[in-house]
Amino acid sequence: MSLLTLRLLFAVLPLRWALKLVQRRRGALGSGEASLLVANDISRAIGRATRHLPFRIACLHQAFAALLMLRRRNFSATVHFGLARDPNPNGLKAHAWCVCGEVPVIGVEGASSFTSIAAFTA
Numbered sequence: 001m002s003l004l005t006l007r008l009l010f011a012v013l014p015l016r017w018a019l020k021l022v023q024r025r026r027g028a029l030g031s032g033e034a035s036l037l038v039a040n041d042i043s044r045a046i047g048r049a050t051r052h053l054p055f056r057i058a059c060l061h062q063a064f065a066a067l068l069m070l071r072r073r074n075f076s077a078t079v080h081f082g083l084a085r086d087p088n089p090n091g092l093k094a095h096a097w098c099v100c101g102e103v104p105v106i107g108v109e110g111a112s113s114f115t116s117i118a119a120f121t122a
Contacts (some may be wrong), residue, residue, distance in 0.1 A: 006061045006064050006065055006068075007055075007057060007058075007061050009021060010060060010061065010064075022067070022068070022120075022122065034070055034073070034075045034077075034100040034101075034103055035103070036103055038070075038075075039105045042070065042105055042106070043106045046062050046066060046069075046106055049065075059095055059096045059097065059107050059110075060096040062096075062098075062106050062107060063079045063080075063096040063106060064096075064098075066098040066105045066106045067079050067098050067120075070098075070100050070105065075100050076100070076121060076122065077098055077099065077100045077105065077121070078098070078099055078119050078120065078121045079096055079097070079119065079120045079121075080097050080098075080111065080118070080119050081095075081096050081116065081117055081118040081119070081120075082114030082115055082117060083095075083114060083117055084113050084114045084115065093114070094114075095107065095110060095111060097111045
């Protein structure tokens with residue numbers, strides 16, 4: 001799936017359905033951790049792709065793109081959904097990031113101020 005496909009999937013379908021489509025597996029997954037080199041390559045590839053698209057790609061789409069790229073390489077990964085208080089009264093900010101075991105893949109640098117409220121592993 002491409003970034004554009006993921007963006008459309010999450011824009012059109014209810015989250016529950018979109019997650020089920022992303023979670024479908026085509027064979028057994030490895031359980032090992034990706035190396036830091038593989039994680040950096042995936043992060044750079046997603047970063048390059050998002051810079052060249054004519055629309056904004058949110059952290060949610062980037063995290064799921066990383067998950068799918070890791071899954072294609074036979075690694076399991078986890079996408080975390082987090083919330084943090086916004087300085088505005090009664091405001092919340094949301095963020096998504098992807099890790100492969102203990103190896104950070106994408107979005108992790110901004111995740112320290114967010115509390116993980118859900119995780120999606122595939």
